[in-house]
Amino acid sequence: MAFESLSSRLSTTLKKVSGQGRLTEANMEEMLSEIRLALLEADVNFQVVKEFIANTKELALGQDVLGSLKPGQLVVKIVNDELVKLLGTEVSTLSLNNNPNVIMMVGLQGSGKTTSTGKIANMLASKEAKRPLLVAADIYRPAAVDQLKVLGEQLNIPVFEKGTEYPAQQIVSEAMAFAKQYNHDVVMIDTAGRLHIDETLMNELRDIKEIAKPTDILLVVDALTGQDIVTVADGFNKALSLTGAVLTKLDGDSRGGGALSIRHITGVPIKFIGTGEKLDQLELFYPDRMATRILGMGDVVSLVEKVQDVYDEKDTMATFRRMQQGIFGLDDMLAQMQQVRKLGSLSGILKMMPGMANNMPQIDDEESDRKIKMTESIIYSMTPQERRTPDILTTSRKERIAKGCGKNIADVNRLIKQFEESKKMMKGLANMNPNTGMPGKSYNPNRPDPNRKKVRHKKKKK
Incomplete structure (x- = not known):
């Protein structure tokens, strides 16, 4: 995550103060000094840091401690609340009430405009049932249209x-007519990257804005840019009146603090964050969730939403029923691994869990991905019967499979061992009583109790 170094510093600082029974001005100064350094080292704008520290100090020393909180815990809450204010407080979404809705993408060269254009269009098509049209208005960068x-x-x-x-103006004008003719309710205009001080190219954007009458103008900014993000955002905002920003490369290991300053300095809300290179790795920006991530407290809500988006309920229930019947093959194991893979990197998933962000083991995402690909290649080299019933895998079959996928027999044996362990674990989960969380079947009031003694009633004499 782009705020990884900031998250680590803030978590360590707040951990020191959270267990203290009493707060004094002296230990508050020490803590605020650490927070100030952490924010500045993360490239947060100096004026933003100054105001953030002043507000935190005023609130921490001026509030009575709630009965359910220790003084240190109250400071953590105040810092979290101030971060949320800094990031924008409320979720800012696209304006989709027009027909067509025009979204104009602007920014510096190499910030990720074209990819972000595709990601937003994909989100609108899949989640909002929109019919987007992509417009190639970048006539300067080689291969941008392609x-x-x-x-x-x-x-x-x-x-x-x-x-x-x-000219880009003519392309946009014709694209608008095309969109109306073919009933496209969203038009995504991908413009060329440019410096905000290039007056000629900025005039081109003003012309496009006049022609297309966009409902949203989104500035695409790279989280790796640093404090220059604020200057860039301010320049584009003065020229075009931006409605929002898209923060890209948030999965990179960077200081990323410049992004924290955008909303506060320019008033432009962050609307989306790019969390990876894949076209479905785009999220709405939630200030409160990002604040908890930065403070190392995880983001359970976003994790649950990811799982709901990725997992197919029917397929999951079908797999569960197969497990209950004692049927669990290599195809089932592969399907589960692929669903987990859709959630993103393993380290990214763990960072969303409370307490894991700064205490998780070192994870090599590339190595994890390589192992999953190896597992796929081995399983795909098997026949359907071998996948369903791995018990039939003899040495000669394993040798054929290893040769077919370019691996050795030891790799095949490791996979079979992993499968057997997964099968045992899945069998245990399938036999779990959902009411108690313990092994054993759940209680069914309509099912006869096998331990109940049968009572024989004597027939009455007539």
């Missing part, structure tokens, strides 16, 4: 393009 066309093919979303020979 990149958008490839994204459109991958997402099955149409792309309006006229190459690079026509």
